[in-house]
Amino acid sequence: MVGRLAGKNAIITGAAGGIGLETAILFAKEGASVLLADISEPALEKALAKVKQLVPSAPRLEIRKCDVSKESDVQAMIESLDAWGGLDVIFNNAGIMHARDDDAVNTPEDIWDLTHNINVKGVWFGCKHAVLALRRNKKTRGSVINTASVVALVGAATPQLAYTASKGAVLALTRELAMVHAREGFRFNSLCPAPLNTPLLQDWLGDDQAKRQRREVHFPMGRFGEAIEQAHAVVFLASDEASFVNGSDFVVDGGMTKAYVTAE
Numbered sequence: 001m002v003g004r005l006a007g008k009n010a011i012i013t014g015a016a017g018g019i020g021l022e023t024a025i026l027f028a029k030e031g032a033s034v035l036l037a038d039i040s041e042p043a044l045e046k047a048l049a050k051v052k053q054l055v056p057s058a059p060r061l062e063i064r065k066c067d068v069s070k071e072s073d074v075q076a077m078i079e080s081l082d083a084w085g086g087l088d089v090i091f092n093n094a095g096i097m098h099a100r101d102d103d104a105v106n107t108p109e110d111i112w113d114l115t116h117n118i119n120v121k122g123v124w125f126g127c128k129h130a131v132l133a134l135r136r137n138k139k140t141r142g143s144v145i146n147t148a149s150v151v152a153l154v155g156a157a158t159p160q161l162a163y164t165a166s167k168g169a170v171l172a173l174t175r176e177l178a179m180v181h182a183r184e185g186f187r188f189n190s191l192c193p194a195p196l197n198t199p200l201l202q203d204w205l206g207d208d209q210a211k212r213q214r215r216e217v218h219f220p221m222g223r224f225g226e227a228i229e230q231a232h233a234v235v236f237l238a239s240d241e242a243s244f245v246n247g248s249d250f251v252v253d254g255g256m257t258k259a260y261v262t263a264e
């Protein structure tokens with residue numbers, strides 16, 4: 001099969017919805033073999049049916065229930081790709097933004113810990129076992145993409161402190177791993193999406209127009225981003241076209257982090 005990711009074995013976490021699912025569809029279209037991983041098995045089954053329907057020519061598609069905050073789950077998931085010829089690409093994308101996450105005073109400690117266990121430790125475990133797998137399978141190239149957020153780059157007066165801190169940690173750890181493993185040919189990049197039209201944010205905003213307007217006024221393009229607009233960037237970072245792109249905070253935000261005031 002020809003395609004920008006032909007011959008590559010890829011894992012996507014948080015693949016049952018949003019950015020992860022759109023990325024799974026594009027990865028399959030570009031010829032990758034894809035393992036879709038998520039904490040929700042029923043959602044994964046639906047996602048698999050959708051990818052199969054949209055990309056009947058996909059070389060290999062499988063699903064796996066995995067809680068990224070549990071190292072044993074992540075290790076077993078990544079090791080399972082040895083039977084495919086070994087991992088080439090991992091998109092550590094699973095993440096949560098909890099409704100009770102707030103400012104310094106009001107964020108409960110258990111919400112802080114939950115958020116960091118999934119958003120930070122989950123990414124660390126994905127990176128750790130990806131490095132071990134790339135080495136074990138004697139790969140001379142590998143691409144690791146970790147989902148951060150624009151809130152790791154700019155402050156927001158609508159606080160979700162645990163989430164913001166967790167995404168800052170993703171940026172920092174990704175940058176450092178990019179330096180540690182560069183001479184092995186393993187690239188590490190962060191994806192920084194702006195607020196999107198996905199359940200993670202839209203369910204949280206609900207019908208609250210004031211809450212929406214509070215955010216939309218700051219978007220230079222006047223709209224939320226779409227998951228597929230992130231997925232296109234992930235395909236690039238995963239592919240050999242990005243062979244000299246390493247350690248980047250890859251921002252896909254419609255210009256949001258470059259704005260002072262926006263057009264009326």
Ligand code: NAD
Pocket residue numbers: 013014015016017018019020037038039040043066067068069093094095096097118147148149150192193194195196197198199200201227
């Ligand atoms: P989403 O809620 O649609 O998808 C996230 C997926 O992660 C879900 O399918 C969920 O079941 C899964 N998940 C949650 N906990 C998990 C765990 N412990 N183990 C494995 N899977 C788990 O959200 P999305 O918008 O596609 O978010 C994907 C990533 O993008 C997240 O890391 C999020 O923080 C980040 N992000 C989202 C936005 C946005 O506005 N939606 C903006 C910036 C960054």
